[in-house]
Amino acid sequence: HFNGITEALEATMTVLEESPSAVEHAGSMVLREARRALGPSGGVDFLQGEPEDILIVEFFGESEAEVAARLDRLEQRMVRARQGYAVTRIVDPAAQARVWAMRTAGQNLIANIPGDAKPVAFVEDAAVAPEKLPEFVRRFDGILRRHGTDAGYYGHASVGCLHIRPVVNLKRREGIDQMAAISRDVADLVIEFAGALSGEHGDGIARAGWNEKAFGPALCQAFRDVKAAFDPKGIMNPGKIVDAPPMTENLRYGEGYSTVPVKTRLSFAGEGGFAAAVERCNGSGACHKVKAGSMCPSYMATRREEDSTRGRANALRAALSGALPVDELDSERMFAVLDLCLMCKSCKSECPSHVDMGKLKAEFLHRYYRSHRVPLRSRLVADVHRLNSAMARAAPLANLLTGSAPARWALDAILGLDRRRRLPAVRSRTFESWFRSRRRAGPAPRGRVLFFHDTFTNFNHPEAGMAAVALLEGLGYEVVVVPHVCCGRPMISKGLLDRAAANAGHNVAALFPYVEEGVRIVGIEASCMATLKDEYPDLLPGDPRARAVSGASSMLEELLADTAGDGGPQLRFSSAPKNVALHVHTHEQALIGPGAALKALRLPPGFAVEQIPASCCGLAGAFGYEKEHYEVSMLIGEDRVFPSVRALPPDTDVVVTGFSCREQIEHGTGRRPKFLAEALAAALAQV
């Protein structure tokens, strides 16, 4: 940990004396943005204090003892040299992976700084001998200050190649000129330091203009001759390295770039507006990974650019900026581009630039339905709370009817609900009716907690709600249940934002009086709790109560993790051995990660818990029930979730944190997952 970049780079030479396998640098802009980041790019829990710069040093060895000894020696060297103010030693592989994920995300993290001026790659991989790096960076910094700007710094300190991205506004002429001038001065500096204009990424277009200066006319002509010998017609990646156009042409934005103003229903104040939310996508294509993480399930299924987060952002940006006719902003073609987005929130956390395509899609659909008819199916999906309520009054007959072959054919033909699916069964005895009829539990030393009984817990799986109440009361809480309406998630998923806001308003009014008294709100359905937490403040931006409700809302597992070993009453579990495989809902994975669920499931001493590889199950509420989405939904499930579940021994409990995941895993594998609350309540010690 260092208080400045010069100190960090001078320390690199000290570190190199211990022959580490990597010495990477992350500067203040990276660290600042990482602190604000969700998901894997936010791995900064190892930081001590608020360093301006850090060096990440990695050692390999034949044994743990050898590596430990080298770490000891390094620390002693640093102390002797009085370099750095703190060292954090990280030997746990998972914690190491978090640090590397943050460092790898450096480029995208710095792109998150607010405003139109962004760190831009055009001198970002100049390299000099490592011992010259401190002086080189000091002079580089001087060039930036002379041109009135700053930069994001990170990169490979051990080999003298820092990725320095000057902050410029390429939507303005002044910014474009500023970029060209900085590029010229940095090229001169690199040549003076006998360095390389590009140490890693290649000269491409951005550096080609200085090659004549760096290599001389004879070598540049030789480049041309070699290129012409292999590519006489000039068809193989023309205009790179030799005969390149000026770096000020072919820009992503460029002078005159502007976007049409979009009046939004959701608040995009945090992003700087709808266009800024779209422009968060910097085109790096982190969403194009496969078989890793959750983003982007539709791309993983179809492998089409159009079905990736980047493809969707590019389409929206083209319409906003006039590259496409502005009518495209609510066209059927744009609807098709966004149609396979499952609104899973994975990009919100996994995309290092935090493109929140689910939110953008909700806003798009809201706008789209101003000029298009809302389909009957969408209206019914939005009304799932009322439909379930009506069906529960007619259960079990209603279940028999909706599960029958003729009814499934009819739902398929009339509404487009795929006949291969069964509508989830409802219960005549809802959670709410059970809760009202029960006797209150005994003393409550921890005070009150409000259990948010979502639609699916109430009507479809009351047993999961009962299990949650058993856990909360076992912990010493008095459980409060208040009447409320649907959280609004089904409406948001269909873009019916006025209705979602009305429900949010109703629920905030019902919940806030408890929040005001310090009562925590917990739930067990990840997408409903994510709505309270993530969407309510955007649906009701003028209502401070919505922010308070958001702040007080959490998943049951968060409360269980927080209270474990806190000195208050504790749950008593049996020590019966049980293997448990956890699948975390993508909304929970995105907003809080799997940590709380894993910690809660590890409370029973007999539980051996593993996490099913983080990925989307593919159902996403109504998405996978819809005829046109069924195949993609199943393809997504088959990507990793279904094969992982099928590979589990039959006596392993599959545990989920969302209703959709439960339905989809059962549909795709025949295994009946339990909700987390059910698995834990079943392990409570009998008294």
Ligand code: SF4
């Ligand atoms: S919300 Fe999910 S499906 Fe939609 S773009 Fe983001 S990662 Fe892809």
